[in-house]
Amino acid sequence: MKKTLSVLIAAGTLLGAAACSAPQMTSEETCSRVKAITTSPTSNADKFGMTRLANQIRPIQATASEELQDPLQSIVDYLDESAKKEPDTAKLDELKAGYTAAGQKLSQTCGAAQ
Incomplete structure (x- = not known):
């Protein structure tokens, strides 16, 4: 458990440092990167898959276009x-509306970017 926590802290630190120096992507570039990770077979609906997907989205979000951050x-x-x-469950219910709206925004923006 301690090793996992240490790895996550180190990864977060590296991502934070990388985000400071990385240029901001366009909406088209952001959509392309999001599509690449969401179409991979590792994007499962189980807890491990959700954690993995969130961790793949984090570096994209840090440099995403302002519209998609x-x-x-x-x-x-x-x-x-x-x-x-x-x-x-109460927090999940609260977050679900934002999650749904975010999915719609991505669909609109990324659908138009093709």
Whole structure:
């Protein structure tokens, strides 16, 4: 458990540092990267798959186009809560509206970017 926590802290630190120096992507680039990870076979609906998907979205969200940063954050927040061993159902219900709206925003933006 301590090793996992240490790895997550180190990864978060590296992602934070990378986000500071990385240029902001366009909406088209953001959509392309999101599509690449959401179409992979590792994007499962189980807790492990949700955690993995959230961790793949985090670096994209950090450099995403301004238009897509908030929707991607909403998705990460929902996935994080869903992946908990015992998710808070009230918080999940609260986050679900943002998650749904974020999915619609991605569909609109990324559908138009093709």
